[in-house]
Amino acid sequence: MIYSREVINGFKLLEKAPSISDKNEFFFEAESEDRSLGVWVKCQMLIEKEIIKEVNFFIFGCPDTLVSANKIKSIIQNQAIHDVKYIDMLGIRKNLNIPVEKMGKILVIENxxxxxxxxxxxxx
Structure with a gap:
C-alpha cells in the first residue's frame, strides 16, 4: 500500500493515546465501526463548560485513519463544542492527500x- 508523504510524516509523529483517567461527570465516550472497511474507532472526551478539554481516539485501522484522527484531535481539542459540531472531513482528506476511496474509513472517525x-x- 502506498501512503502520501503527509500520512507517512504524520504517522511517524503519532504517540500512543493514553486513556482519559479522570472519568468524572465531564467524561464522555462513544464508538463507531465499519466492519466492511476494517475500521473501529472509540472517541473519549472531557468536556467542561462546553469546551473540549481533552480528546483521544482509539483506532483499529490503517495509517490514513490514524493520522486523520490525530489531525481531527488537533482541530477540536480546547475548542467550544458549538464551534466544532461539523468537521470538514473532505478538507482533512485533501490536506493529508488521502485517496478518495479511503473517505469511508475517515468518516468512521467523524461518526x-x-x-x-x-x-x-x-x-x-
Whole structure:
C-alpha cells in the first residue's frame, strides 16, 4: 500500500493515546465501526463548560485513519463544542492527500466524534 508523504510524516509523529483517567461527570465516550472497511474507532472526551478539554481516539485501522484522527484531535481539542459540531472531513482528506476511496474509513472517525457529542447532549 502506498501512503502520501503527509500520512507517512504524520504517522511517524503519532504517540500512543493514553486513556482519559479522570472519568468524572465531564467524561464522555462513544464508538463507531465499519466492519466492511476494517475500521473501529472509540472517541473519549472531557468536556467542561462546553469546551473540549481533552480528546483521544482509539483506532483499529490503517495509517490514513490514524493520522486523520490525530489531525481531527488537533482541530477540536480546547475548542467550544458549538464551534466544532461539523468537521470538514473532505478538507482533512485533501490536506493529508488521502485517496478518495479511503473517505469511508475517515468518516468512521467523524461518526465516533458525533456519537460522543450525542452522549454529551443527552447527559447534560
Amino acid at each position: 465516533a466524534f458525533q456519537e460522543c457529542l450525542k452522549v454529551f447532549f443527552l447527559k447534560r
